[in-house]
Amino acid sequence: MRDIAERVLDTAAAGHAAYADCRVVQRTVQTMAVKNGVVARVALSEDEGIGVRVLVDGAWGFAGSDRTDAASLDATVERALRIARASARVSGKPVRLSAVQPTVAEYSTPLRVDPFGVSLDRKVDLLLRADAGMARVPGITVRECSLEFVRERRYFASSEGARIDQTIVESGGGLDATATSADEVQTRSFPNSFGRHQLCAGWEAIEAMDLDGQAERIAAEAVALLSAEPCPEGVMTVILDGTQAALQVHESCGHPTELDRVLGAEAAYAGTSFLTPDMLGSFRYGSEQVTITADATREQGLGTFGWDDEGVPAQRTVLVDHGMFSGYMSSRETAAEFGWESSGTMRADGWSRIPLIRMTNVNLEPGESSLQEMIATTERGVYLETNRSWSIDDRRLNFQFGTQNGWLIEDGRRTRLVRNPIYSGITPEFWNSCDAVAGPDEWRMWGVVNCGKGEPGQSMHVGHGAAPCRFRNVRVESA
Amino acid sequence: MALRDRDACLSLADAVLSRIPDGSEGEVIVEEVDSALTRYALNAIHQNVAESGLRVRLRLLRDGRTGVADVRGAGEPGIERLVRDAEEARRLARARDDQPPLPDLAWAGLDGAGDGDGRAAWSDSTAQCTPEQRADAVAVVAAAAAARRLEAFGAMETTARQLAISNTRGVRRHARTSIARLTAVVRGADGAGYADRCASAVDSLDPAALAAEVVETASRNQRATAVDHGTYEVILSPYAVAEMLDYLAYMSFSALARQEGRSFVRPGEKMMSDSVTLRDDARDPLVLPFPFDWEGVTTRPVTFVDGGVCRDLVYDTPTALVDGVRSTGHALPMPNTHGPVATHLVMDPGESSRDAMIGDVQRGLYVTRFWYVREVHPLRTVITGMTREGTFLIEDGHIGRPVRDLRFTQSIVDALADVRAISRERSLEVPGEGSATLAPWLHLGHFHFSS
Numbered sequence: 001m002r003d004i005a006e007r008v009l010d011t012a013a014a015g016h017a018a019y020a021d022c023r024v025v026q027r028t029v030q031t032m033a034v035k036n037g038v039v040a041r042v043a044l045s046e047d048e049g050i051g052v053r054v055l056v057d058g059a060w061g062f063a064g065s066d067r068t069d070a071a072s073l074d075a076t077v078e079r080a081l082r083i084a085r086a087s088a089r090v091s092g093k094p095v096r097l098s099a100v101q102p103t104v105a106e107y108s109t110p111l112r113v114d115p116f117g118v119s120l121d122r123k124v125d126l127l128l129r130a131d132a133g134m135a136r137v138p139g140i141t142v143r144e145c146s147l148e149f150v151r152e153r154r155y156f157a158s159s160e161g162a163r164i165d166q167t168i169v170e171s172g173g174g175l176d177a178t179a180t181s182a183d184e185v186q187t188r189s190f191p192n193s194f195g196r197h198q199l200c201a202g203w204e205a206i207e208a209m210d211l212d213g214q215a216e217r218i219a220a221e222a223v224a225l226l227s228a229e230p231c232p233e234g235v236m237t238v239i240l241d242g243t244q245a246a247l248q249v250h251e252s253c254g255h256p257t258e259l260d261r262v263l264g265a266e267a268a269y270a271g272t273s274f275l276t277p278d279m280l281g282s283f284r285y286g287s288e289q290v291t292i293t294a295d296a297t298r299e300q301g302l303g304t305f306g307w308d309d310e311g312v313p314a315q316r317t318v319l320v321d322h323g324m325f326s327g328y329m330s331s332r333e334t335a336a337e338f339g340w341e342s343s344g345t346m347r348a349d350g351w352s353r354i355p356l357i358r359m360t361n362v363n364l365e366p367g368e369s370s371l372q373e374m375i376a377t378t379e380r381g382v383y384l385e386t387n388r389s390w391s392i393d394d395r396r397l398n399f400q401f402g403t404q405n406g407w408l409i410e411d412g413r414r415t416r417l418v419r420n421p422i423y424s425g426i427t428p429e430f431w432n433s434c435d436a437v438a439g440p441d442e443w444r445m446w447g448v449v450n451c452g453k454g455e456p457g458q459s460m461h462v463g464h465g466a467a468p469c470r471f472r473n474v475r476v477e478s479a
Numbered sequence: 480m481a482l483r484d485r486d487a488c489l490s491l492a493d494a495v496l497s498r499i500p501d502g503s504e505g506e507v508i509v510e511e512v513d514s515a516l517t518r519y520a521l522n523a524i525h526q527n528v529a530e531s532g533l534r535v536r537l538r539l540l541r542d543g544r545t546g547v548a549d550v551r552g553a554g555e556p557g558i559e560r561l562v563r564d565a566e567e568a569r570r571l572a573r574a575r576d577d578q579p580p581l582p583d584l585a586w587a588g589l590d591g592a593g594d595g596d597g598r599a600a601w602s603d604s605t606a607q608c609t610p611e612q613r614a615d616a617v618a619v620v621a622a623a624a625a626a627r628r629l630e631a632f633g634a635m636e637t638t639a640r641q642l643a644i645s646n647t648r649g650v651r652r653h654a655r656t657s658i659a660r661l662t663a664v665v666r667g668a669d670g671a672g673y674a675d676r677c678a679s680a681v682d683s684l685d686p687a688a689l690a691a692e693v694v695e696t697a698s699r700n701q702r703a704t705a706v707d708h709g710t711y712e713v714i715l716s717p718y719a720v721a722e723m724l725d726y727l728a729y730m731s732f733s734a735l736a737r738q739e740g741r742s743f744v745r746p747g748e749k750m751m752s753d754s755v756t757l758r759d760d761a762r763d764p765l766v767l768p769f770p771f772d773w774e775g776v777t778t779r780p781v782t783f784v785d786g787g788v789c790r791d792l793v794y795d796t797p798t799a800l801v802d803g804v805r806s807t808g809h810a811l812p813m814p815n816t817h818g819p820v821a822t823h824l825v826m827d828p829g830e831s832s833r834d835a836m837i838g839d840v841q842r843g844l845y846v847t848r849f850w851y852v853r854e855v856h857p858l859r860t861v862i863t864g865m866t867r868e869g870t871f872l873i874e875d876g877h878i879g880r881p882v883r884d885l886r887f888t889q890s891i892v893d894a895l896a897d898v899r900a901i902s903r904e905r906s907l908e909v910p911g912e913g914s915a916t917l918a919p920w921l922h923l924g925h926f927h928f929s930s
Binding site: 039040046060065067091178181267268479 | 480514515516517518519520521522523524525526527528529530531532533545546547548549550551552553554557560561564565567568569571572573575609610611613614615617618621630632633634636662663664666739740741814815816850851852853854855856857858859861863864865867884886888929930
């Protein structure tokens with residue numbers, strides 16, 4: 001890797017790049033899935049290549065290739081240089097980068113049990129046990145469960161002298177149980193929707209999920225939802241479980257605090273942001289209960305690393321401080337627009353794509369309440385579990401979420417299951433109606449594995465620490 | 480960078496097959512992509528990228544067990560590892576009696592020899608497009624925006640891709656395809672417009688026409704005001720129609736969705752307006768044709784809705800075996816848990832025009848584009864999303880003032896049961912890699928905006 005990167009940087013310098021960096025990436029992925037009692041897929045994937053980013057005449061060029069022989073490396077650099085020169089044909093302000101101390105360092109995800117050292121047999125057996133648990137529930141029509149393990153070695157080298165070698169390991173798993181009737185389809189997922197929950201951790205993260213132990217309970221809930229009453233409609237109190245709180249943070253705080261969106265870089269695709277720089281430090285985003293951080297140093301998060309893909313060290317940034325909008329996630333280029341230092345959130349989806357500002361671990365910091373206390377002090381409302389649908393506008397204001405489960409709360413007690421709940425709102429109004437967040441005992445790091453952004457599209461794995469939280473006067477409907 | 484030639488791809492696939500263990504069956508997919516994308520914001524290029532890579536995928540079957548491995552990069556050692564990994568994965572899979580077989584020549588729709596390639600949308604001009612050409616196309620849009628004191632944002636993409644499939648039952652196929660796409664959002668101080676163009680040949684995109692359209696929409700869509708949410712008569716542009724149809728196909732037109740009870744489709748039942756005919760036709764020259772699926776099976780035309788009546792679904796090999804029919808050639812890479820997918824969606828044209836439709840509306844909304852559409856209830860085909868970059872009130876047969884973006888929550892089938900008119904003119908949209916949708920303007924009698 002080192003030799004590849006040095007040749008790339010030498011070639012870029014010879015081509016008069018004012019700045020260049022090279023990422024050499026090797027990614028190994030194991031996936032296995034069981035569906036309806038059958039091992040539906042066991043797959044092993046290897047992906048290797050380089051990504052070269054150059055600045056010429058104040059404009060960017062990037063090229064990625066899976067060929068790493070000397071001639072191909074030179075051709076890839078030459079392609080990046082030519083693209084950068086073409087960028088200058090329709091150029092804006094010359095790109096400036098905020099300063100960063102070039103680092104020579106290594107980082108590896110802390111693991112208790114390396115998941116690649118656990119036999120594939122053992123992994124498949126776990127899935128078959130989880131499947132059997134779901135199969136014990138009459139009325140389940142589709143059972144799916146899966147595991148995924150990722151090991152990515154990233155070597156980053158820059159023309160400024162950075163040489164950073166990182167190995168990131170992820171372990172993920174989950175199950176879905178689906179029940180159907182003539183006019184209804186209900187799926188329950190565990191521990192999270194979108195197929196699985198994932199962490200930067202080892203096999204210990206899979207064991208902690210207790211997939212086989214929870215399978216039967218989750219399947220029973222899917223069947224119960226078929227005959228549950230529709231969710232009541234109206235303006236009421238809503239309590240979100242940790243997984244739904246995580247997604248709410250992701251969509252309504254994570255994305256609008258990405259500084260590239262604010263500056264228009266994503267305007268044609270992912271959109272912009274309602275959180276403009278003039279609001280920094282003065283806009284009340286949420287209530288006193290709401291503190292949200294972007295923290296790439298938090299243990300086990302999918303956004304936990306040593307350095308980002310520009311060689312900036314992992315760090316913690318407070319985005320919302322007791323309700324006050326207080327920070328952005330930034331890159332070297334966007335931070336320089338304001339004379340700031342990068343907050344270290346540039347991440348690339350493999351070797352073939354450029355780094356973009358991406359969420360690291362965007363966390364709703366724990367409060368002082370508890371789920372039990374929140375329910376006990378709610379006269380009428382719903383407790384909502386596990387995301388089912390999500391949509392938000394391009395400025396991240398108008399949202400609508402649906403969840404798989406709804407539990408009616410009446411006179412301080414969780415009473416009965418209701419189906420097809422939807423809630424909607426406007427971001428700052430919603431977060432200002434937050435009057436309780438559960439404490440550290442109920443706070444967990446969740447993983448979102450399908451965060452999309454950029455053109456060409458990049459799918460990023462991001463973390464969200466969250467706990468159950470309560471919101472007043474929320475519009476609730478039934479799908 | 481230039482793609483390898485056909486023989487090189489098939490030779491690589493055959494070389495992998497020659498290394499699989501004795502007594503095994505195998506399928507090798509070689510996919511090579513060379514893609515470039517020039518992104519612009521604030522009338523200037525801000526991201527400009529290219530990538531090239533070749534992925535080799537091996538599906539190995541023996542004793543009722545299937546293993547899969549794939550590799551991109553890593554050269555010759557990677558190929559050695561590919562065979563070893565696929566065998567390891569196969570060893571760990573559990574044996575099953577109902578293991579779907581690899582397609583043979585007859586199942587793949589190849590009557591004679593296995594080297595049946597078929598027609599695919601390809602243009603040398605796209606494959607050879609230079610970064611300077613992409614920048615010049617962007618410059619046309621940026622200049623048109625700047626001339627009206629507006630700001631342009633978007634992307635210009637050119638992609639060349641080839642797929643070679645070879646299996647131990649004699650199927651050998653190869654096709655290459657190209658796609659060029661130019662998108663633009665143009666913003667003023669208080670509003671924006673959107674337009675895009677997609678084609679196989681980059682030289683048919685016409686950036687100037689796109690620029691004129693998007694600047695016109697942006698200029699009209701300034702200082703929007705709110706309208707009450709509720710149910711409106713609507714005219715949907717092809718950008719919005721394509722997004723809606725893509726969701727309908729994704730949720731409902733797969734045989735697996737039907738087999739698992741997730742699809743609304745009841746074949747033979749009339750569920751939409753007489754004027755609605757929806758098809759998947761990978762042979763249609765207007766919709767970026769591609770001849771076969773990820774199993775090497777010839778993709779056949781499938782009619783989903785004919786005159787408002789539900790008809791057929793798309794199949795891959797496993798779902799076809801369950802229903803006792805032939806695959807329609809809509810498989811994803813096997814094995815998978817997703818089932819078949821529609822890839823070349825076509826809505827048949829009507830007799831109307833955009834302007835005639837608008838003229839027929841006393842009070843309604845014109846929607847340029849949907850955004851962040853997600854399914855809410857698949858069985859009822861309920862989706863939600865926002866309007867974006869050009870929503871206008873229609874009054875007395877004319878497009879009037881711009882209105883603020885609205886959230887809609889609507890059953891697609893319910894909306895398509897109240898089609899007032901369909902345009903003759905249609906537009907090609909590309910929702911994702913390997914798929915395309917040909918969509919008209921639609922005049923719908925009702926559409927629900929929830930906030």
